[in-house]
Amino acid sequence: MGCDASVLLDDTSSFTGEKTAGPNVNSLRGYDVIDTIKSQLETVCPGVVSCADILAVAARDSVALLSGPSWPVQLGRRDSTTASFDGANTDLPSPLMDLSDLITSFSNKGFTAKEMVALSGSHTIGQARCLMFRNRVYNETSLDATLATSLKSNCPNTGGDDSLSSLDAITPVTFDNSYFKNLENNKGLLHSDQQLFSGGSTDSQVKTYSINAATFYADFASAMVKMGSLSPLTGSDGQIRTNCAKVN
Ligand code: HEM
CATH class of the missing domain: 1.10.420.10 (Peroxidase, domain 2)
Known part of the structure; x- marks a missing residue:
């Protein structure tokens, strides 16, 4: 839905998540990497670093580690309490597009x-x-x-x-x-x-x-x-998830 880690949420009884949307299913991977980072953070500094900020920093550091550029990552994004199956299906570009x-x-x-x-x-x-x-x-x-x-x-x-x-x-x-x-x-x-x-x-x-x-x-x-500042949740909106796959 934006830089709010909605993509990491599993389906619940109240919403269908984004993981099973057409562009993501059988495709998006690396959730385990995010979970490992999150559990280490929760051990040393519980309840402070959002899953959305982890994604933004991991993206930057992955590129830098592979000899690419680096950039400043503003922090303070908070995590969504819902996800949008429909948004993931309609808003992501397709590899078949002209x-x-x-x-x-x-x-x-x-x-x-x-x-x-x-x-x-x-x-x-x-x-x-x-x-x-x-x-x-x-x-x-x-x-x-x-x-x-x-x-x-x-x-x-x-x-x-x-x-x-x-x-x-x-x-x-x-x-x-x-x-x-x-x-x-x-x-x-x-x-x-x-x-x-x-x-x-x-x-x-x-x-x-x-x-x-x-x-x-x-x-x-x-x-x-710019992409890292797409509709973030800030202030008291959203939450800092304990487990990136689940709402607290
Ligand atoms: C221009 C529109 C884009 C289209 C249509 C597109 C489409 C795709 C597709 C179809 C894949 C392969 C997925 C699979 O087979 O499982 C892919 C992989 C990937 N895309 Fe894009 N993409 C686009 C833009 C972007 C952007 C803006 C980024 C990030 C800045 C990005 C980063 C990546 C990366 C890193 C992979 C490889 C993932 C992996 O190895 O697990 N793509 N993309």
Whole structure:
């Protein structure tokens, strides 16, 4: 629902959570990492650090540890007492979207197309399931033929929906600007990735970032600060959860 850790809540009798929404189910992972951080914090400093702040700091530190940029993370977010299954289904962009729908989806949350391109550079790390890019691998001519052949071995035409491939095939565990170089070489894994360099209005920005990593880092850091301030709960709103998966 915003930077309120609503995404971490399990279903309850009063609401269906976001974990089972289409874009998240069988996909979002790492809940165990957040739980470990939370339980260590509750031991040394109980009831002070929200799950929402943990997510914001973990995102920043993950990028920094993988040689990417760093940025200041404002703290004081509080955790939601509910979640929105419908919001997760309607508001998250799909990997099947074309550029205009991607732009609209980010604009609905107050982000410019420029910020969307910068934020998409996070696909320089991480993985995607075969289900998310099968159609691109088997049916799209805008995918590099050599990469398509190697992806097919791990993503058959039928079955293997959950088998993972790197979003950035060149440097999968380094936060660099190779995502943008990949796009210029038709090596975007998702349809939505390649849309950012497909003859449209965002091509020139992809070129800039592929040539200049420092510009990408600076724009990415600013956009992450902005994303980290999306509808936070503050003051006496919400709560500091004891267990990130459950309302107190
Ligand atoms: C532009 C619209 C976006 C679309 C359509 C999109 C879509 C996706 C999809 C389909 C996956 C793979 C999920 C799976 O197969 O399980 C993925 C992974 C990922 N996305 Fe995005 N994404 C977008 C923007 C972003 C943004 C703004 C960020 C963060 C700033 C981000 C960070 C990541 C990361 C880190 C992964 C890898 C996760 C992992 O390895 O577990 N994405 N994205």
